[in-house]
Amino acid sequence: MSKRIAGPEIERLIQLLAKVPGLGPRSARRAALQLIKKKEQLLSPLAAAMAEAVDAVRICSNCGNVDTCDPCTVCTDPRRDGATIIVVEDVADLWALERAGAMNARYHVLGGTLSPLDGIGPDELNIKALIDRVAGGGVSELILAVNATVEGQTTAHYITDQLSGLEVRVTRLAHGVPVGGELDYLDEGTLSAALKSRTAF
């Protein structure tokens, strides 16, 4: 705001809300106002929930997942198949795969991809702990669910190299046409891959 028209507590709330991913400066003002209007139902509980999250959040020392216990809920879930580890770049990918609900495996969160230009080498990622998990035994398959980007694939290759000599099957996600996707919006690489991996109808 050009002129100050509200007290510093409100201005500060707007400034911080503007930094929340998904909200910009304009949405932040609208959000602040709605939160203030719903002070008892929303603003107050949200403030409390955030304060509790600040205290409760832990990084799982086993897999790198974010949770409120360490080891995390996924690592300690006895109904999961511990022989399969899905390797993801980010906790967001773990959550996305869990929403898909296709596997009942465990995970390993790398915390990013190798990117020498940004100074991100193997030591900056959660890779050594992954190799140690596999070397510890009991893991039969590692699914490399990294992004289909140059960095993702470079990271996948690096991990595969580090695993040489260990008895584990290394797989990756299939390429293909997204469900509901329209062919003429897809790039040639995806279409070629979908053709190559075609299945019986």
Added chain:
Amino acid sequence: MSKRIAGPEIERLIQLLAKVPGLGPRSARRAALQLIKKKEQLLSPLAAAMAEAVDAVRICSNCGNVDTCDPCTVCTDPRRDGATIIVVEDVADLWALERAGAMNARYHVLGGTLSPLDGIGPDELNIKALIDRVAGGGVSELILAVNATVEGQTTAHYITDQLSGLEVRVTRLAHGVPVGGELDYLDEGTLSAALKSRTAF
């Protein structure tokens, strides 16, 4: 999430974030994760800012604005022209007009529009206080900056009726083509109004 994959504090944070205007369930998960990653820089300060806002926020007893003092910053600003009151439906409209920075007036926030079907009559809105402000003297112009909707115009007419007998000029915002607006996207009513109110070039 179908299966529980994170502790209750994180689930609750996601649930509450999903209720923030501008964030949906999907954005709420992404936002929660980013907030957790930036725990010290963002989540913790935001929790504190929200808690402070809960304590500090007041509704201005003079104009209905939201602020941290009562009377509000706008009502007590000595550089503003107290003879002009801009009447708005919502605090968001007050903020929008202040960003435009076109007037240095005071405001009156109605808190909505008359809507008999929703059970919103004059007593549910901040109208009596507005009439009292004008009756108290010192107000020469009332700008009815309500939305150009049926409810907004009904409310404007009701207020004008209530002001009969009081010495005050009542005006409303001009209709016309939005700055940067393309003619062929505008409705006929706006175009007619813009033609009728045409000005010398």
